[in-house]
Amino acid sequence: MVQTMQTPVQVQQDKKHPQWAFLEGKFVPIEDAKISIMSQVVNYGIGAFGGLRGYWNEDKQQIYVFRIQDHLRRMLNSLKLFANTISFSTDDLQKIILDLLRREGYHEDVYIRPLVYNATEDITPRLYDVEFRFACFTRPLGNYISLDVRACTSSWRRIEDNVLPSRGKITGGYINSAFAKSEAHWNGYDEAIVLNQDGHVAEGSAMNLFIVRHGKLITPPVSDNILEGITRGSVLQLAHDLGVETVERSIDRTELYVADEVLFCGTGAQVAAVTEIDHRKVGTGKMGPVGQKLQDAYFSIVRGKNAKYADWLTPVYS
Ligand SMILES: Cc1ncc(COP(=O)(O)O)c(C=O)c1O
Structure with a gap:
C-alpha cells in the first residue's frame, strides 16, 4: 500500500x-x-x-x-x-x-x-x-481542441478489433490517432473524422462523435471500433435526462454532410461542435440547439454546479 x-x-x-x-x-x-x-x-x-x-x-x-x-x-x-x-x-x-x-x-x-x-x-x-x-x-490543461471544430474525413482507417482493439486505450494504438490528427492538421483542418474498416464513421482522433438528425442524437455503437468513451456514456445519459432521444447505430460518412448537428465529445474535447466537414457547413455552421444543451449541462456538471450528478465527481481537497 x-x-x-x-x-x-x-x-x-x-x-x-x-x-x-x-x-x-x-x-x-x-x-x-x-x-x-x-x-x-x-x-x-x-x-x-x-x-x-x-x-x-x-x-x-x-x-x-x-x-x-x-x-x-x-x-x-x-x-x-x-x-x-x-x-x-x-x-x-x-x-x-x-x-x-x-x-x-x-x-x-x-x-x-x-x-x-x-x-x-x-x-x-x-x-x-x-x-x-x-x-x-x-x-x-485548458481546452484540448477548440469548442468549434473544422474537420475532414481521414484517409486513415480506424484500427480494427481483431488487429488492435479500439475499445482499449492501448498505447501503440495511438499511432493511428497520430496519423489521422496529423493529416488533418497538415491539410489545414482542426480534427479528423476516422472511418472504420467497413467505411462507417468511427470517431475523431481522440474523441467520440455524435450527429443530430430529425431531433435524435445518434452515435456509433461500441461494436464499430470506437473507444468506449466515458464522456460518450455521460452525454448519452444527459441526453436521456434532458428528454432527447438517443440512438446507437452505425453512421454513414455522407450522413455527416446532411446532419443538423455534429458533436465531438471526450475528456480532452469536452463537448464541442463540429461546424464544417470536408468543406461542407454542418447545419447552420454554428453550435446547434441540442449540442448547446448538452455542452451547457456538461460544463455545469463537471465544475460541480449540478448536485444531481455529484456522484460523477470526486473532490481533491478535503
Ligand atoms: C480514440 C479516443 N476516442 C474517444 C475518446 C474519448 O473518451 P473519454 O470520453 O473516455 O475521454 C478518447 C479519449 O479521450 C480517445 O482517445
Whole structure:
C-alpha cells in the first residue's frame, strides 16, 4: 500500500507543473520519472492508459475529478485485454491520483494521465512472463481542441478489433490517432473524422462523435471500433435526462454532410461542435440547439454546479 497525503499542500502560484509523478510504487520528482529504453512499452507500445480531467471550482476552491472510478476501471479493462494485472485496485489508484494532485497544489483545470506499461526488458514482444507497472503524472490543461471544430474525413482507417482493439486505450494504438490528427492538421483542418474498416464513421482522433438528425442524437455503437468513451456514456445519459432521444447505430460518412448537428465529445474535447466537414457547413455552421444543451449541462456538471450528478465527481481537497 502506498502512503497518501490527507491535507492539501499550500499552493505556490509561480511553480511549474508537474513537479511530481508516481513510478515504481512511489512518488518521485517529475525529472526522475524515467522508463528504460529496453522496456517493451518503449519498443512496442505495449501499455494502456487513461486520460481524466479535474475541473477547478473557484467558489468552492475545489478541483472535481470527473468519473475517476469509471476511467480507472476502463484502464484496468485495457490491461485485461493483455491478460495481465497490476497489484493496485481502482481505489488504490484513486488515492495515488488524488495525492499527486494535492502535491502539485493546483488551483486550475488539470489533466491526469495514468499508465500501465509493460516494463519487461526483452526483445520478444509478448504478454506472457512480463511485468506490468503503474505510473501517473498530472498537468494543467485548458481546452484540448477548440469548442468549434473544422474537420475532414481521414484517409486513415480506424484500427480494427481483431488487429488492435479500439475499445482499449492501448498505447501503440495511438499511432493511428497520430496519423489521422496529423493529416488533418497538415491539410489545414482542426480534427479528423476516422472511418472504420467497413467505411462507417468511427470517431475523431481522440474523441467520440455524435450527429443530430430529425431531433435524435445518434452515435456509433461500441461494436464499430470506437473507444468506449466515458464522456460518450455521460452525454448519452444527459441526453436521456434532458428528454432527447438517443440512438446507437452505425453512421454513414455522407450522413455527416446532411446532419443538423455534429458533436465531438471526450475528456480532452469536452463537448464541442463540429461546424464544417470536408468543406461542407454542418447545419447552420454554428453550435446547434441540442449540442448547446448538452455542452451547457456538461460544463455545469463537471465544475460541480449540478448536485444531481455529484456522484460523477470526486473532490481533491478535503
Ligand atoms: C480514440 C479516443 N476516442 C474517444 C475518446 C474519448 O473518451 P473519454 O470520453 O473516455 O475521454 C478518447 C479519449 O479521450 C480517445 O482517445
